[in-house]
Amino acid sequence: MSDAARxxxxxxxxxxxxxxxxxxxxxxxxxxxxxxxxxxxxxSGLFVSYAVYRAIFPEAMIAGARHADFFYGxxxxxxxxxxxxxxxLASRGAEAGLRRFALWCLAAxxxxxxxxxxVKGFEYAKDIEDHLLVGYNYxxxxxxxxxxxxxxxxxxxxxxxxxxxxxxLIAQLLIQGLRSALPLQTTPxxxxxxxxWHLVDTIWIFLYPCxxxxxxxx
Amino acid sequence: MTESVMATGPxxxxxxxxxxxKGTVASWLLTTDHKRIAILYMASITFFFFIxxxxxxxxxxxxxxxxxxxxxxxxxxxLFTIHGVVMxxxxxxxxxxxxxxxxxxPLAIGAKDVAFPRLNLFSWxxxxxxxxxxxxxxxxxxxxxxxxFYTPYSTLFxxxxxxxxxxxxxxxxxxxxxxxxxFITTIxxxxxxxxxxxxxxxxxxxxxxxSIIMVLATPVLAMVLLLIAVERVLGVxxxxxxxxxxxxxxxxxxxxxxxxxxxxxxxxxxxxxxEIITCFARxxxxxxxxxxxxxxxxxxxxxxxxxxxxxxxxxxxxxALVFSFLSYMVAVPSAIKVFNWTATMYRGQITFxxxxxxxxxxxxxxxxxxxTGLFLASIPIDIHVTDTYFVVAxxxxxxxxxxxxxxxxxxxxxxxxxxxxxxxxxxxxFAAILMFFCFNFTFFxxxxxxxxxxxxxxxxxxxEFQVYHVMSSAGASVLAAAYLLPMFYLGRSLLWGEKAPDNxxxxxxxxxxxxxxxxxxNFARPLRxxxxxxxxxxxxxxxxxxxxxxxxxxxxxx
Amino acid sequence: xxxxxxxxxxxxxxxWVVLMVLLGITAGxxxxxxxxxxxxxxxxxxxxxxxxxxxxxxxxxRPDPLLRLAAITAFVFxxxxxxxxxxxxLTRGPTG
Numbered sequence: 115m116s117d118a119a120r121x122x123x124x125x126x127x128x129x130x131x132x133x134x135x136x137x138x139x140x141x142x143x144x145x146x147x148x149x150x151x152x153x154x155x156x157x158s159g160l161f162v163s164y165a166v167y168r169a170i171f172p173e174a175m176i177a178g179a180r181h182a183d184f185f186y187g188x189x190x191x192x193x194x195x196x197x198x199x200x201x202x203l204a205s206r207g208a209e210a211g212l213r214r215f216a217l218w219c220l221a222a223x224x225x226x227x228x229x230x231x232x233v234k235g236f237e238y239a240k241d242i243e244d245h246l247l248v249g250y251n252y253x254x255x256x257x258x259x260x261x262x263x264x265x266x267x268x269x270x271x272x273x274x275x276x277x278x279x280x281x282x283l284i285a286q287l288l289i290q291g292l293r294s295a296l297p298l299q300t301t302p303x304x305x306x307x308x309x310x311w312h313l314v315d316t317i318w319i320f321l322y323p324c325x326x327x328x329x330x331x332x
Numbered sequence: 333m334t335e336s337v338m339a340t341g342p343x344x345x346x347x348x349x350x351x352x353x354k355g356t357v358a359s360w361l362l363t364t365d366h367k368r369i370a371i372l373y374m375a376s377i378t379f380f381f382f383i384x385x386x387x388x389x390x391x392x393x394x395x396x397x398x399x400x401x402x403x404x405x406x407x408x409x410x411l412f413t414i415h416g417v418v419m420x421x422x423x424x425x426x427x428x429x430x431x432x433x434x435x436x437x438p439l440a441i442g443a444k445d446v447a448f449p450r451l452n453l454f455s456w457x458x459x460x461x462x463x464x465x466x467x468x469x470x471x472x473x474x475x476x477x478x479x480x481f482y483t484p485y486s487t488l489f490x491x492x493x494x495x496x497x498x499x500x501x502x503x504x505x506x507x508x509x510x511x512x513x514x515f516i517t518t519i520x521x522x523x524x525x526x527x528x529x530x531x532x533x534x535x536x537x538x539x540x541x542x543s544i545i546m547v548l549a550t551p552v553l554a555m556v557l558l559l560i561a562v563e564r565v566l567g568v569x570x571x572x573x574x575x576x577x578x579x580x581x582x583x584x585x586x587x588x589x590x591x592x593x594x595x596x597x598x599x600x601x602x603x604x605x606x607e608i609i610t611c612f613a614r615x616x617x618x619x620x621x622x623x624x625x626x627x628x629x630x631x632x633x634x635x636x637x638x639x640x641x642x643x644x645x646x647x648x649x650x651x652a653l654v655f656s657f658l659s660y661m662v663a664v665p666s667a668i669k670v671f672n673w674t675a676t677m678y679r680g681q682i683t684f685x686x687x688x689x690x691x692x693x694x695x696x697x698x699x700x701x702x703x704t705g706l707f708l709a710s711i712p713i714d715i716h717v718t719d720t721y722f723v724v725a726x727x728x729x730x731x732x733x734x735x736x737x738x739x740x741x742x743x744x745x746x747x748x749x750x751x752x753x754x755x756x757x758x759x760x761x762f763a764a765i766l767m768f769f770c771f772n773f774t775f776f777x778x779x780x781x782x783x784x785x786x787x788x789x790x791x792x793x794x795x796e797f798q799v800y801h802v803m804s805s806a807g808a809s810v811l812a813a814a815y816l817l818p819m820f821y822l823g824r825s826l827l828w829g830e831k832a833p834d835n836x837x838x839x840x841x842x843x844x845x846x847x848x849x850x851x852x853x854n855f856a857r858p859l860r861x862x863x864x865x866x867x868x869x870x871x872x873x874x875x876x877x878x879x880x881x882x883x884x885x886x887x888x889x890x
Numbered sequence: 891x892x893x894x895x896x897x898x899x900x901x902x903x904x905x906w907v908v909l910m911v912l913l914g915i916t917a918g919x920x921x922x923x924x925x926x927x928x929x930x931x932x933x934x935x936x937x938x939x940x941x942x943x944x945x946x947x948x949x950x951x952r953p954d955p956l957l958r959l960a961a962i963t964a965f966v967f968x969x970x971x972x973x974x975x976x977x978x979x980l981t982r983g984p985t986g
Contacts, residue, residue, distance in 0.1 A: 129449075129450075130364070130445055131444035131446075131447075131522065137521065140521065141447050141448075141517050141521045143949075143957070144520065144521065144956055144957065144960070145448060145513050145514075145516075145517040147956075147960040147961065148516050148517065148960055149509070149547075150960075151961070151964035152512075152547045152548065152550065152551045152964075153551065154964045154965075155548050155551040155552055155968065156555055157555070158551075158552065158555075158968050158972075159552045159555030159556055159559070159585050159588075162584075162972055162975050163559075163570065163581060163585070165975075165976060166578070166581055166975060167576075167578075169976060169979050170979055171576060174576065188913070188917050191913055192910065192913060195906065195909045195910070195939075196906065198906075198943060199902055199905075199906040199947075201947075202902050202946075203898060203899065203902055206898045206902065207895070207898050210898055211894070212892070212895060212898065215898075248566075248567070248568050248569070249566045249567030249569075250567075257575055257576065258575070260569060260575055260576065261569075261570070261575075261576050261577065264568045264569065264570045264577075265570075267568065268558075268559065268562060268568065268570075308947075309948055312943050312944075312947050312948050315943060316940050316943050319936050319939045320940065322916075322936065323916065323929075323932035323933055323935075323936050326920075327916065327917070327920040327928070327932045328929075330921050330928075331920060331921055331922055331923035331924065332923055520956065544963070548963070552971075580978075584975045584978070588975075635967055636970060636974065638974075639974065639978065648978050648979075648981040648982040648983070650977070650981040651977045651981055654977060655974070
């Protein structure tokens, strides 16, 4: 990209009511952080419910959790944390002017995200086979263990929706970046999307011990 | 500014230079101008106010007589549910922030627009989508669980459109969150040079603190509605008692949002009242810093008190004690605000424009509602009056006597700025006074009958309560007229009202430094702020002589 | 390798290594019978991972306090949600 073209493209990213792109980028990051605070509170209802049921039905919850697939869960945690790495590399790389590097990292993030979803798909298939689908064929004993699996399906399902939204947002960045329609170095969208993806990773970081590390030692 | 603020004479601006020009439908429905979005919201909240009001009219007619003669049991349940759902989520929560807030906030801080104008428009569309889903619910037959959706009735036994109603509120919740993100970012990052945090008008502070509550509380509502929809539609038994689920967990999750929600409905009205009282008493607010900290304090403590809705639900007595104590604490900052409004008026030059009458009505009615809230915070009293009309009267005093009065007050106060027209002051004063009296006539009897044992949400009742219900329903009929009256004279003023000057009330605040109505970009030239808010008189001087009615000297009879 | 690439890569790669090591520890320790201490370790490690992502990847280290304010506020209210809800459940009598 020539130096003459860059300021023109930079101006396209600038929107009313902002007068400087740097300020607009700061605002986009701040606004996304505020939204992430609300996302955190969104998942908190689930985590509180989990904590409550573990407090009042400890044995049943542990019994239910033993059937969660440790291998798939741990693999997915590794995949998602790696995708966080590639995402931040894309973001910082773009800021440093490394356009090609950033585009490769965005592509890698999408692939890892899709990998997460695929692994989740396999895991869900196995869970359904094991009669763990609440409201359909759940038959584990003790009966209160269903509360663990309610938490599992709602939280991982909701999380997967967020992963999918994230993948779509990153794909949009990649496509527009490839077409040079979006100046990756200066656009506010990249930083904001990266923050969203990191939150999706952080939620999973807390879901992992709730779901996959319970009752393993006994 | 070092001169005292005086009302400006008429200086008419051609409509084509304001934000109201270019009247194509597309230019309104695809606008990113915060002022037009405010008008869009005004249309939608008015529509929902009528729906919620219609529901109230119908069940208040039923309540004239002790027998169930006008409505069936089922119809009655659906009507009070729809009244609650629509009035809370589609009228009170959006009312001031999305209409007056959207319009005035950027003007008040000297900005051209909010931080994310396209997100602002998207907020409105989210609101409309939620509204469509809820209206669909009503048309299909409604929901009968009460606006509180308590389980296991809502998840297992109700034969109404629970999931659809939950979906409508869920979507609207995201509209609220988007607006809040926008406001928080706007206030942090778009203030004019010189507009420091402690020079912000209290209305702006109220929008900031309410946005924090919105961002942190609303997502929990979204989650709990999702969970009951999932339980109902997919059979995921999270709250089902026979399978180990705890219905009280639903109540914890629901009230964690719904208690801060009532403060969402209260803080912006408090901000509006601060603006009006300072203007029409011609005085700066008493204890500005305390007022700011009170708003913040209310916002924070409101998150810690939700258990007071659950004293008789089966929570442990120890946690009930903690919630009761914290509920007493949350009243303190509210009380500080009432003292400060009163002190603001002391030795002021008070005039009684319509908005001032509404604001004073707010102070009185909110105080009554707030004090009765203290009764409810006391566990022994609450056990006696919970689920009676005492609670109904308490929250209507705050929500209607308080928030709705302040909304009308703000609407009248900023009407000249928004529309460029003056409304007829005599009619407006009449409507304000009528509203105050009819409101009390409607809701005061409810305190008494609630204390005497009349349960809420019952349409068949013992005959000894009829006299109170008749008073209440009669009051409500005239109250409805008092609410309709502004729609007539305000509507009329749009076409035939006197053209408004830039600053008809002689108020301070950056919004009055531009034309009525403002141009698309709000200000003709960039602003710089040098003073704090409410500089009605320069330091150390008294008010200048103005053509106003002189005060009668104290202690003399004329 | 381009100097700029190294500057971008190394600190973030370091954080990633930390995350993977923590994952290994938490996954491994789950199989060691430590009673309720397992839960404590697992959530402590999750908190460390979360902090790593927040501080390194999400730039919470930035000089202006705005982002930290948003993060801490959310976290404080999250804590009170947990604390006051569990306060009910943990103090109920035998039939609760």
